[in-house]
Amino acid sequence: MAKADITLRGRTFSIACAPGQEMRVQRLAEQLDTRVRQISDAVGDIGDERLLLITALALMDELDSVRRGVSARPDTEARAVELLIQMAGKVEALAARLENDN
Secondary structure, X not given: OEEEEEEEOOEEEEEEEOOOOHHHHHHXXXXXXXXXXXXXXXXXXXXXXXXXXXXXXXXHHHHXXXXXXXXXXXXXXXXXXXXXXXXXXXXXXXXXXXXXXX
């Protein structure tokens, strides 16, 4: 298993990923960090766990909107569901890691 080093709100994490996916995971983490910072700026200091929860819900809302817009294409919807499951697992793992660090 390969590892990707990512930074979220100034904290660095080493995330396991499939070999060859390190750069993709890092790019996704950069996008997540941007979104977390935007939400943090909007809602203030509410703690990392709540901030990640709100960010995850915002991303899920976006994904749901996209899925509804492409529901006529089952192959695209199946891929969106697959990505959603993967993202949910990663968010849960990151939240668990943050809880253990506190």
